[in-house]
Amino acid sequence: MTRTPPTAVTRVRLWRWRRNPLRRPSDLVEAWVVLATWILAVLGGACAGWAAAHSVDAGLAARRAQVHAVSAVLTDAAVRTVPDGSGYDDGRVWAVARWTGPDGSVHTDRAKVFPGAPAGTRVTVWADRAGRSVPPPASRAEGMLQTVLTGILVAQVTGTAVWAGGWLVRGALVRRRLTEWDEEWKRVEPEWRNFSGGGR
Structure with missing residues (x-):
């Protein structure tokens, strides 16, 4: 006596895109939602990341x-030691420096110098167009790093948001389909019970 091998369950790929009697309109809608979600997540994330990086770079x-660098002169000698607990992390200290602005006006402000720098030492400070002291701008390397990191972060956040929105829509479609199945089963179950009972 030969035994009939169990029937293998074959998984049909892309069945939502193929015409078949079991495919419902909601299945096709779900397929389009998934496709649109992935496309928008990838392209939307890439475009948003590029736009954010371009904005930061600009x-x-x-x-x-x-801003521009100007040559200044220390008016007083800098302290010889870094004060404890001062928060200095580059080994330099603050000292008073003087420089002349583009309009010939004299400006005085603090500048970072190495400890023990004598009065009259020339240092470089950054000033705006009015000649006022400002923090130094980011270097090219720092700017590039900031631009790249911002682009990656915005791309990831945008892509994740689009992906999450698409899967929320897909979840709503799945819940709707399950509700429809329950309603159809309530209509079919009595007939199925009568049929199965009469066939015994």
């Missing part, structure tokens, strides 16, 4: 164009 370039 902002850094504008900042560099608005």
